[in-house]
Amino acid sequence: MTHPVDIHVGxxxxxxxxxxxxxxxxxxxxxxxxxxxxxxYETGANRISASRLWDIADVLEVPVSFFFEGIEGNNSTGxxxxxxxxxxxxxxxxxWSFYAIPAEQRRQLFELAKVLSxxx
Numbered sequence: 001m002t003h004p005v006d007i008h009v010g011x012x013x014x015x016x017x018x019x020x021x022x023x024x025x026x027x028x029x030x031x032x033x034x035x036x037x038x039x040x041y042e043t044g045a046n047r048i049s050a051s052r053l054w055d056i057a058d059v060l061e062v063p064v065s066f067f068f069e070g071i072e073g074n075n076s077t078g079x080x081x082x083x084x085x086x087x088x089x090x091x092x093x094x095x096w097s098f099y100a101i102p103a104e105q106r107r108q109l110f111e112l113a114k115v116l117s118x119x120x
Contacts, residue, residue, distance in 0.1 A: 005071065007044035009053070012067040014042040016060045018092045030059045 017027055024042070028035040031052070040046035041056075048056065057064045098106060 002044045003047070005068075006047050008071050009048060009067045010042045010044040012069070013038075013048070013056060013060070015092075016062055016066065017042075018089065020060060021096075022060070027056070027059060031055045 017024070024035045024038040028038045031038075032055075033052075037046065041048050041052075053064055053067060057066065098109070101109060
């Protein structure tokens, strides 16, 4: 049976990999393993050893503690809303697109989004 901690750590690996714009293949090559292993780590199907997590953290340029952030605040299902949002590919693509917009237009778009969300 998959342990909730393994699932959480795997999701954090996927989240960080997406945020830095890296593919599973690229991460696997930099860590020295097959991309299928990264897939298994990200789903929690396989546990990540301490030394492998250290290597992944080094490649993704985060401290090892990053992968455990938010775990103590999760509800009984092992998930919370902010984690769901930040592991959603569409949400991450939206964030990437948002920051590609020039600063002044980005500020205006943000203000529009605030108004629209208040009206909803």
